[in-house]
Amino acid sequence: MKIPAIDQGTCNLCAGCLEVCPEVFSFNKNLGFIEIKDMMIYPEDKIDEAIALCPEDSISWEDE
Numbered sequence: 602m603k604i605p606a607i608d609q610g611t612c613n614l615c616a617g618c619l620e621v622c623p624e625v626f627s628f629n630k631n632l633g634f635i636e637i638k639d640m641m642i643y644p645e646d647k648i649d650e651a652i653a654l655c656p657e658d659s660i661s662w663e664d665e
């Protein structure tokens with residue numbers, strides 16, 4: 602299964618992915634970074650949209 606991943610080193614916390622796909626991406630206030638929720642099935646279309654919109658190219662698909 603492929604799962605989305607965020608490169609924390611390049612993410613600028615613009616919150617774009619949170620607006621596009623809040624069911625998958627969330628801001629961890631305690632740790633100060635964007636995290637990806639554990640899901641059985643990820644909504645590919647919306648994550649692809651977030652990938653396309655991310656200004657830092659920080660989101661990618663990874664094989665689990």
Ligand code: SF4
Pocket residue numbers: 607611612613614615616617618619635654655656657658659660
């Ligand atoms: S859209 Fe990209 S840069 Fe912006 S918060 Fe999400 S992962 Fe980080």
